[in-house]
Amino acid sequence: MSDASLYDRLGGVFAIAAVVDHFSDAIIENAAVGKLSKNPQLREWSNDQPERLPGLKWMRTLWVCEVSGGPYKYVGTKPGRSPLSLEEGHRQLRITSDEFDEVAAELARSLDHFGVPELEKSQVLGAFAAHKAEVIEGSLVPA
Numbered sequence: 655m656s657d658a659s660l661y662d663r664l665g666g667v668f669a670i671a672a673v674v675d676h677f678s679d680a681i682i683e684n685a686a687v688g689k690l691s692k693n694p695q696l697r698e699w700s701n702d703q704p705e706r707l708p709g710l711k712w713m714r715t716l717w718v719c720e721v722s723g724g725p726y727k728y729v730g731t732k733p734g735r736s737p738l739s740l741e742e743g744h745r746q747l748r749i750t751s752d753e754f755d756e757v758a759a760e761l762a763r764s765l766d767h768f769g770v771p772e773l774e775k776s777q778v779l780g781a782f783a784a785h786k787a788e789v790i791e792g793s794l795v796p797a
């Protein structure tokens with residue numbers, strides 16, 4: 655196996671940004687987690703805040719670049735327990751485990767769309783899955 659970083663094997667920032675762009679648009683149209691979501695926070699975000707989508711794509715791109723060993727640094731607007739942790743950025747959204755899994759499935763479809771090889775695809779999905787507990791933390795406590 656190559657000892658190149660995941661970042662380099664994915665093709666660097668432009669390839670990562672293309673995947674993030676594609677999957678972020680797909681989430682908005684996904685019935686479970688986008689404009690028609692039963693989760694009021696996700697539904698309202700998807701319908702009422704289109705001006706935040708470019709910034710979200712930018713932040714997600716930085717996050718993937720850093721987590722995959724690239725040269726860019728992610729700095730959360732709502733810092734969590736560690737620099738790459740996501741609990742504060744997602745707490746108010748009250749994202750459930752099933753909603754997280756739906757977003758991961760959307761990411762998998764976008765990685766397939768761009769022909770990302772199986773090894774790199776599983777490593778990207780693994781990096782997301784490693785942060786699932788943080789992302790769904792807000793759904794696990796009473797409102």
Ligand code: HEM
Binds near residue numbers: 706740
């Ligand atoms: C490990 C998986 C995930 C990663 C890496 C990720 C990445 C990010 C990042 C980097 C931000 C910006 C945080 C900041 O303000 O600094 C963010 C915010 C957000 N994420 Fe996620 N996310 C994940 C899971 C999810 C899921 C499952 C959803 C459900 C649809 C979601 C929807 C959102 C929304 C709506 C925002 C708020 C944007 C705003 O502030 O207006 N994310 N995410």
